[in-house]
Amino acid sequence: xxxxxxxxxxxxxxxxxxxxxxxxxxxxxxxxxxxxxxxxxxxxxxxxxxxxxxxxxxxxxxxxxxxxxxxxxxxxxxxxxxxxxxxxxxxxxxxxxxxxxxxxxxxxxxxxxxxxxxxxxxxxxxxxxxxxxxxxxxxxxxxxxxxxxxxxxxxxxxxxxxxxxxxxxxxxxxxxxxxxxxxxxxxxxxxxxxxxxxxxxxxxxxxxxxxxxxxxxxxxxxxxxxxxxxxxxxxxxxxxxxxxxxxxxxxxxxxxxxxxxxxxxxxxxxxxxxxxxxxxxxxxxxxxxxxxxxxxxxxxxxxxxxxxxxxxxxxxxxxxxxxxxxxxxxxxxxxxxxxxxxxxxxxxxxxxxxxxxxxxxxxxxxxxxxxxxxxxxxxxxxxxxxxxxxxxxxxxxxxxxxxxxxxxxxxxxxxxxxxxxxxxxxxxxxxxxxxxxxxxxxxxxxxxxxxxxxxxxxxxxxxxxxxxxxxxxxxxxxxxxxxxxxxxxxxxxxxxxxxxxxxxxxxxxxxxxxxxxxxxxxxx
Amino acid sequence: xxxxxxxxxxxxxxxxxxxxxxxxxxxxxxxxxxxxxxxxxxxxxxxxxxxxxxxxxxxxxxxxxxxxxxxxxxxxxxxxxxxxxxxxxxxxxxxxxxxxxxxxxxxxxxxxxxxxxxxxxxxxxxxxxxxxxxxxxxxxxxxxxxxxxxxxxxxxxxxxxxxxxxxxxxxxxxxxxxxxxxxxxx
Numbered sequence: 001x002x003x004x005x006x007x008x009x010x011x012x013x014x015x016x017x018x019x020x021x022x023x024x025x026x027x028x029x030x031x032x033x034x035x036x037x038x039x040x041x042x043x044x045x046x047x048x049x050x051x052x053x054x055x056x057x058x059x060x061x062x063x064x065x066x067x068x069x070x071x072x073x074x075x076x077x078x079x080x081x082x083x084x085x086x087x088x089x090x091x092x093x094x095x096x097x098x099x100x101x102x103x104x105x106x107x108x109x110x111x112x113x114x115x116x117x118x119x120x121x122x123x124x125x126x127x128x129x130x131x132x133x134x135x136x137x138x139x140x141x142x143x144x145x146x147x148x149x150x151x152x153x154x155x156x157x158x159x160x161x162x163x164x165x166x167x168x169x170x171x172x173x174x175x176x177x178x179x180x181x182x183x184x185x186x187x188x189x190x191x192x193x194x195x196x197x198x199x200x201x202x203x204x205x206x207x208x209x210x211x212x213x214x215x216x217x218x219x220x221x222x223x224x225x226x227x228x229x230x231x232x233x234x235x236x237x238x239x240x241x242x243x244x245x246x247x248x249x250x251x252x253x254x255x256x257x258x259x260x261x262x263x264x265x266x267x268x269x270x271x272x273x274x275x276x277x278x279x280x281x282x283x284x285x286x287x288x289x290x291x292x293x294x295x296x297x298x299x300x301x302x303x304x305x306x307x308x309x310x311x312x313x314x315x316x317x318x319x320x321x322x323x324x325x326x327x328x329x330x331x332x333x334x335x336x337x338x339x340x341x342x343x344x345x346x347x348x349x350x351x352x353x354x355x356x357x358x359x360x361x362x363x364x365x366x367x368x369x370x371x372x373x374x375x376x377x378x379x380x381x382x383x384x385x386x387x388x389x390x391x392x393x394x395x396x397x398x399x400x401x402x403x404x405x406x407x408x409x410x411x412x413x414x415x416x417x418x419x420x421x422x423x424x425x426x427x428x429x430x431x432x433x434x435x436x437x438x439x440x441x442x443x444x445x446x447x448x449x450x451x452x453x454x455x456x457x458x459x460x461x462x463x464x465x466x467x468x469x470x471x472x473x474x475x476x477x478x479x480x481x482x483x484x485x486x487x488x489x490x491x492x493x494x495x496x497x498x499x500x501x502x503x504x505x506x507x508x509x510x511x512x513x514x515x516x517x518x519x520x521x522x523x524x
Numbered sequence: 525x526x527x528x529x530x531x532x533x534x535x536x537x538x539x540x541x542x543x544x545x546x547x548x549x550x551x552x553x554x555x556x557x558x559x560x561x562x563x564x565x566x567x568x569x570x571x572x573x574x575x576x577x578x579x580x581x582x583x584x585x586x587x588x589x590x591x592x593x594x595x596x597x598x599x600x601x602x603x604x605x606x607x608x609x610x611x612x613x614x615x616x617x618x619x620x621x622x623x624x625x626x627x628x629x630x631x632x633x634x635x636x637x638x639x640x641x642x643x644x645x646x647x648x649x650x651x652x653x654x655x656x657x658x659x660x661x662x663x664x665x666x667x668x669x670x671x672x673x674x675x676x677x678x679x680x681x682x683x684x685x686x687x688x689x690x691x692x693x694x695x696x697x698x699x700x701x702x703x704x705x706x707x708x709x710x
Contacts, residue, residue, distance in 0.1 A: 405690065409690075
């Protein structure tokens with residue numbers, strides 16, 4: 001005795017199109033009769049694909065020994081919906097197969113029956129894997145899921161590791177907020193290496209198949225157990241379709257990885273001047289949906305853990321998602337990606353702005369990003385450096401360098417700010433390109449004597465000088481800062497003037513000391 | 525991404541200048557060197573070594589100042605981290621020479637164009653080691669991937685040499701710590 005559910009798993013029947021009546025897939029039959037209505041036992045009737053078959057279909061289905069009908073042939077014939085309705089009403093499956101030789105079909109059926117009687121039906125299941133592999137190659141993941149849904153006669157869910165469901169309509173993964181999926185994934189447990197498990201959710205029973213290859217886990221295949229279902233056959237069918245699905249997911253992941261690597265490569269080339277022409281930049285950018293004909297602005301973000309925090313992990317992906325949403329809330333598109341421990345944000349700014357307005361806008365956007373990131377990551381300090389805007393996107397590498405310089409030199413600014421534009425870092429910009437030997441020499445010559453006096457007498461002239469400059473030369477503020485009387489400070493400044501051989505009323509002298517202090521901070 | 529850089533074993537370097545001359549011969553330079561040996565007094569000169577030497581050329585910085593300074597966009601950084609000068613695009617303005625904090629770029633008097641170590645790019649394409657590495661008689665020079673976690677224990681700076689950190693130079697130093705040798709005699 002064979003059932004339709006079993007038969008459809010074997011070659012050549014697994015290619016059969018189900019016209020209707022699949023609700024009766026549990027019907028059993030012992031023989032296959034060709035073009036005959038006089039039956040002595042439950043049988044499957046084999047009919048040629050012709051107009052007369054379509055007309056007689058109702059009559060055949062009404063015979064009690066007829067368990068179902070298999071139409072064969074490759075003719076181009078329209079089968080009306082009435083035929084499907086008739087099959088559904090009798091709950092007798094009507095299948096269509098493209099094979100044209102009835103004798104070979106009967107022989108195949110006899111072989112199947114023999115295998116079933118001898119207890120060797122597992123060979124049929126094993127061979128069905130190659131069918132699923134072929135189907136996934138021809139019609140993709142959606143094709144396999146549709147076929148599985150059809151032969152199981154119910155909805156089947158494919159869920160990936162991120163608990164996104166594969167949508168058959170869209171042919172893509174979609175995120176759904178389904179607590180049920182989470183509870184099912186938790187019940188199953190990530191270390192469970194069983195092929196499938198039976199799970200309960202309320203009064204319903206579910207079968208959960210794990211998609212994995214070795215240690216790599218891809219997700220789950222899930223369906224609900226229905227009353228009257230031939231659960232053993234369903235399990236066999238799904239188990240043998242799993243390798244095809246896993247192979248497909250592995251292939252898809254490899255493609256995604258290659259795509260990611262090309263993208264990373266392209267962005268590296270963009271930031272390190274490795275692209276040959278603007279045309280090449282525009283055409284390559286188009287592959288990822290970036291329009292490099294639009295002017296861009298670049299910023300570099302650095303995240304530092306606050307000193308009092310012990311080791312913890314940062315979710316870079318979550319931070320990048322946050323930045324993207326902040327940029328898109330300003331109605332702008334951006335490329336955000338991590339590189340060399342920093343996060344680079346390339347913002348496409350198509351508005352016709354003057355350079356000054358563009359700079360102001362970018363600083364305000366950077367400030368917004370910086371505040372939001374620090375708010376969402378209270379353990380982190382966020383610093384952003386901005387490069388200058390260049391008319392050609394081919395020069396983004398300059399902007400990248402400038403943004404990093406702004407980020408680095410921002411540390412030595414008197415007034416601390418978490419967002420720094422390259423144009424605003426002042427004299428430190430020039431100092432960054434001078435050899436350390438020369439810088440060292442300069443600051444030793446200017447402040448060396450003062451440092452020696454401080455060390456010898458345990459004094460704090462250097463600190464006084466730094467605070468004096470920090471307060472923009474304001475006597476009262478500096479005195480307040482140092483907790484001394486203004487007159488004491490005046491006296492100390494006079495002493496400083498004599499040691500350094502300068503006059504604080506001369507701008508040249510003021511600048512000389514200012515630069516020396518800045519160099520000292522940079523070198524330290 | 526890779527970042528190739530030079531690893532200098534300072535305890536091994538003899539200061540023999542083999543690297544300097546092999547580089548000069550390989551690249552057909554006249555009167556100028558791409559690589560230079562630096563000699564400094566040792567940090568603990570009680571051990572008998574009063575000097576240490578190390579060889580330095582272009583450091584193929586992670587953040588190359590020369591690249592941003594070049595008005596022609598002739599300097600690029602390859603995906604393996606090597607910084608090279610496109611001789612066709614170079615106009616010989618010399619801005620890169622003044623910007624480099626390591627004095628690694630020199631104007632070639634013959635071509636009037638900027639010249640610097642390209643980590644023997646052509647040789648590397650043929651699968652050969654750089655000429656300086658193969659010429660060193662004591663194997664004091666090596667090429668490593670700076671981003672490889674196995675390279676993280678090497679020193680970024682060396683005593684006695686002011687290293688500009690702004691550009692994040694891809695050079696590492698390895699000073700072998702000698703174990704104390706003990707002998708027991710009967």
